[in-house]
Amino acid sequence: MSQQGGTPTGHEDDWWRQLYDDSTQDTGPTAAPDTLDDRFASAVGTVSDRAPEREPVVPPPRTAPPPGDGLPAAPAADPPARAAGHRAADAADAAEVAPAPVPVPGRAPHLPPGTGRAAPAVDYVGSGPPTYDAEPTALPPADPDDLDDLVADTVLDGARYGACTLRAVSLRGDSARYRGEPRRDSLLTARFGTGENALLLVAMATGARATPGAHRAAAEACHWIGRAVGRSHARLAADIRAARRGDLKSGLHRLTDRSLGKLRASAAEQGVEPEEYAATLRCLLLPADPDCRTRVFFGVGAGGLFRLRDGEWQDIEPRVADVVGEAVMGFGSLPAETPDGDRLTMDLGIPTPPSPYEPAPPPEPPREPFRFRASVARPGDTLLMCTGGLAEPLRGEAELARHLIGRWSGPTPPGLAAFLADAQVRVKGYADDRTAAAVWEA
Structure with a gap:
């Protein structure tokens, strides 16, 4: 797997202090912002294979949410000041940032929420089997002088901190497996800090389609945002606990801006157009403090943010029309x-x-737009952040939505192998890479 990105200079260190005046350094066995090449999730495996073509996807119409489905107030166990801060952040989020939750089609048949009976694992759902077999076909070409540029077919990771359990996976799509192309998606999971002050980051990126350096651009985007968050993790964790939504949104916007700006600089160094060395970026911040249930999503580009609550999927992705910034x-x-x-x-x-004597600029x-959402989780919720490779079939194929409800509505989160099996359930007509991170709330 390619890990790219240089070490920022002293001039940039001054910029970080101005943005987030935090001088705390990582001291324990945690992720160091400048050594994130070692923090990419491991546990490599292989999975399914599918048709190289993708059918058009028409999302279901957005409808009004059921009554009383707004974000909850902070739990009663929180200290009064913290609970008040959570309620204020929650109300601001529901009013300004994201649209009201929209159900994704499909409810699990014969599975009352919390019964613990999981639906059986399957290889595919939908109108019929995908075109190709469910195993990789061809490996990407390798350069003997640049073996670090190779990308594993599948990456899997997980953790448990505070009140949440994390599962994350990134796997190569059927089209890339059949053609012998590298995975364009990149996944980074990292913990900064120790104890209840620790902050978990999940970052995922997708490189531009049909460009030779797409996998490198995705990896670099994850590296840069990881370094930026790592250097400011103490301030970010404090802002999350105190529900300082405005500070979080502006600070994370600048960190994202700075990180993606590095891709433009890399494109210029390589002599390619900026759009040929670009990536979407989606991130999730999870505080390790068990008394803090605030979950922060931010990023740029297409994908999905869903919540499984009371046996039903809710599409809580901030719509472009609602994004401010x-x-x-x-x-x-x-x-x-x-x-x-x-x-x-x-x-x-x-x-x-x-001027009539000069060519018009291109x-x-x-x-x-920059997307941001800070919300308070309830016990029993499952939060899912994913790239377009999973978001599109989840929105477009009701049977997949029903199947994942059946698999993920039990009282305990799936293990790593079971989560991988669930994430790789195929749908005919969807062949892109899939990267997903799911958080189960205890």
């Missing part, structure tokens, strides 16, 4: 001459038209 650098941000990117005349403030690529 500027675009993130590296995804088509406009030039900095003005807030709108226009070059203004000195006197009148009128945009200068292009159009800017679409802008990708």
Whole structure:
């Protein structure tokens, strides 16, 4: 697996102090921000194979949520100040950041929530079997002088801290397995700090489609956000416990902006277009403090954020129309001459038209908004963050949604092998890489 990204300079250290004035350093057997090449999840295995084509996916219509499905207040066991802070953050999140939860089609048949009876494991669901066999076919080509560039077919990891149990997996899609292409998805799981002050980070990225360095761009995006979060983990953990939502959103926006901006610099060094060395990025922050049930999601680009509650999936991904904030650098941000990117005349403030003697500048690529959600989990919830490879079939195939409800509604989380089996259930017409992280609340 390729791990790329340089060590920031002293000039950048000053920038970090200005952003998050935290001088705490990692001292225990935890992840060091500058050695995240060793923090990628291991336990390599192989899994299924599918058709190289993907059918169009039309998400189900968004409907009003059931009554009383807003985010809960902090648990009664919390200290009064902390509980009040959680309730304030929860109300602000429901009002500003994310749309109301929307059920994903499908409820588990014959499985009352909490009964502990899991649905049987299956290889595929849907209208019929995928085109190809359920095992990898071809390995990606290898360069004997650059073996670090190889990417494992499957990566699996897990942990248990505080009130939550984490399972995470990244596996190569059927199309890439059949063609012998590397996995474009990258996964990073890391713990910064010790004891109840520790902070867990799950980062996943997907490189641009049909580009030779897609897997390297995804890995680099995970490295940079990991280093950024690691250097500021003490301040971030304190902000999460105190429910300082505004500070969290602005700080994480800057960290994401800075990290994805590194990809543009890498593209320039390699002499390629920025859009050819780009990646989506989705992250989850989980405090190890058992008294804090705030879960923070942030990132840029397509994917999914779902919550399994009371035997039903809820799509809680912040919609683009609801996202507040500027675009993130590296995804088509406009030039900095003005807030709108226009070059203004000195006197009148009128945009200068292009000269008829000069070619018009190329159009800017679409802008990708920064997505953020901070919510308070309830006991029995399962939170799922995933890339588009799993989000699209989960939204588009009701049988997959029902199957995962049956598998994940029991009182105990699945083991690593069982979680891998669940994540690799195939659906005909969906052949992209899949990366998912699920959090079970005790």
